[in-house]
Amino acid sequence: MSEWEFDPACQAVWRAFGDGNFLDQVGGPLDVRAVVAAVRPEVKDEFLLEEVPWDRFPDGVEVREDMERLRSGGVDVGGRALGMLMGLCANDMRAAVAPAVPFLIRIAADPGSSHRVEALGVVAEVARMRHQGVCTREDMLRFRDDDEWSVEVTGYPQNWSVQAAREAIAADTGLLLPLLHDADPALRIAAAYALAAALDRTRDIRTVFHARLDAEQEPAVRAALVLAIAQLGRAHRHEPTVVWVRECWADPARPAEVRMSAVLGWMCLTGLPVPNELRTVLDDLATDGMTLLMAPLPWMRAAEYLDHDGLRRCLHAMLHPDTPDPAGYSDDPWA
Template sequence: MTHEVNDQAGGPLDVRVVVAGIRAEAKDEFLFEEVPWDRFPEGVTVRQCMERLLAGEAVRPSLARLIGLCADDMRAAVALTVPFLIRIGTDPKGRHRAEALAVTAEAARMRHQGVCTRADMLRFRGDDEWFFEVTGYLQNWSVQAARDAIAADGDLLLPLLDDPDPEVRIAAAYALAAASAREESILRAFRARLLAEHDPVVRAGLPMAIAQLALAHQDARTVEWMRFCWSDASRPPEVRVSAALGWMCLTDLAVPDELRAVLDEFATDEMARLMAPLPWMRAAEDTSTDGLRRCLRTMLHPGTCDSPYSADAEDRWDDPWS
């Protein structure tokens, strides 16, 4: 298998190469005929979804189909859509901009990003580990192709951090957090937006976006910035809670009592409901526990079983953060 994959690297079946080779004019004018969809699993279906999107027909089902392919670990052909979905998401007249950007962001993340341990919740896997989609295609290539496409169109996405629609701002931040390059300019934009942001849900999402991008690019300075954020009493509670999560994901240092005190005070049921719409929290939730509660249980008590049916379940229901 290793030999077969290496033989295809850089060739016509390497989706990274194909996405990078889409002409700027083809992206801007939605020239789907220039994209070799049929080289990749479900490519014909994906092209049909994109044609319906462009025509304004069955928009929600088409977007749902693309998200479903990502959820089912079949994102190679979806990676081909990223440059086009970005342009749909940046169209001020579009009616489904946030949803299009959400597909862009999901194509750039492996399914295992939903885990909520300190080590893995925000981590992008490197080339030293191979993961295969259910079709047998190398998932690393699909994700890298999408991340590269986001970085290449960063100039289109960055202005969306100031979009009037808070859902678009969240989706843009989620997508930009996956960019494979240009991290310095994106981090600056995230921090500037955080200072200006008035919506508490968006404010809660921005530290998560900052942490994920910083982790991917090994930006050590962000660890101290996160600590400053969660320890700063002048910051809004949702920013402090989100920064606390980000700090725990960026370092393996022992959790200080000061951070635990911040979470004890502000990581309430109300805060969990406020943060629930964030894509990072939706990825972490399960059928019995919201994302924030599950993250804190896993990060602060890593030995605790995640199953509600474990022997200590009754005790844990009495202490929702345990």
Template sequence: MQQWESDPAYKAVVRAFVDGDPQDQAGGPLDVRAVVAAIRPEAKDGFLVNEVPWDRFPEGREVRKRMERLRSGSIAAIRGALDALGGLCANDMRAAVAPAVPFLVRIGTDPSTGMRTEALGVTAAAARVGYLGVCTRDRMLRPRGADEWLYEPTGYLANWSVQAARDAIAADADLLLRLVDDPSPAVRIAALYALAAASDRARDIRTAFHTRLLTEPSPAVRSALILAMAELTRAHPAPETVGWIRDQWSTPSRSPEVRVSAALGWMCLSDQPIPDRLRAMVNDLATDDMAELMAPLPWMRAAECADGDGLPRCMRAMLHPDAPDTGDGQDDPWS
């Protein structure tokens, strides 16, 4: 990676966003939202990465190099490129990654790449900020940046980076919606996680989630469908969906993973007191086996402190908010 002190893009960002008024850059060449919106459909489909002005953003030149490797045909090169892009997201440096999202979507929808879940994972990571370790009712599944200004370590507005990625997902929602019925459960889950972050098309996405849940054979994917529905509804409120999610956890005939996931979703969507029957259901169904089943889901991985403790941490934080979070995953969260 380049030294920030000698990177012209970093210097430009500091002048514009740290020393100046960020709002003056809205719609201009440093507004990554405008840059992503201007990428031609033909450039996306043809993987014409040279049409994107990567060097306007910190680490953009490195991202451009990584993008070229995504078409190398080498699994090792593709994996390395995706790891590097994911690393930038993990370090809250998404400005140069956001313009990559339309191309990552196409990697994720191309069975010949062999790295579909990884590409979709970076797509989803680019569209979320400040969510790791968050598992309380008021913060889990909440899209940050809508009502606060957040900055990346480079000084760039994280709000704009995330919004650009979310807009890119919405623009290519039709491609991602096809993956809701993909033969691979891992691809289905990765697509659901990406779609849950879309800035638009909520009605179409909800319809696809509802339809898939009727026939979904995998318990893990059924759980993911409920969590994706809840996250989408957190960003795009729909009272009827909140009621539907409540029905999912409160109906005994629903499968255990659906009821537990719906309980999590409902607690994040509602500020009502938690009913005793929800607590009783969790005591019965949120077992170690259920935690193991849900552990691979990206929502649970984002909430965990130790491997596999995502569900226990969430339940502890939501059902017992006054209890200390030990972070060791060893104590019984619903005792």
């Protein structure tokens, strides 16, 4: 017998969502979107974890314990706590982690924190549906529509967990945008990835993305900013972004990594046939060096099966959608 059968939070979720209509729970105590939105600013800023109803969601109590360890423990303890939170996302249990997103954002914004990049990694992961191994034109930059329901392993509606995280990111845009100017390139990349998931404040975010891209000197960060601009554009159906990425990859004066990310962005933003001009650009850009340069980007890591093969897999899936992966991988990322 599963231990979940004795977990009051799991039982409540099963009763609410297994036997009833999801919409009956909108705004109620099991709506994680409402729970996260109701967390008061002083609770977030002062880390008053005891004021958050963690126990309403399966494994939520464990998430609170991990947050306490992350807040008070050393480097190793904090790293393990973040690993547990990321593991819950990997196990498709985002509802438990969504209430932690505002606190994780504050950890990332704290210059004295030892886990800024990792905390943002969890924030961004909660804000996305299951996406490991996704590298097609249709899905690489996609946030699912609200009418496409997906449930977590506990039976909780994953759409709500993701939306709660995306709303929390938008609410704390003021804390996240300055991270795009941090001295650490890895933090700048992580901030771009998280902000690309914001459900609101998109005009402000887009403006800062473009300004940062113009000033950015690190090639990998430039590549990340282009993908972030494209993903934000897709999520909010911003047609000028489609025009912009087309101009980027077609402009030989642009840095190679900017053009490469713009190629991926354009193919994800439009269903148009791939023009010969783009294929010619790829003949020059799709090198082993470019693959290594872009490998650390979270979009590429989400697509890879083996180390550093994310860009190769994306290009193959987008340019040859009817041809099996040459390495013989299945569509199952855990195969």
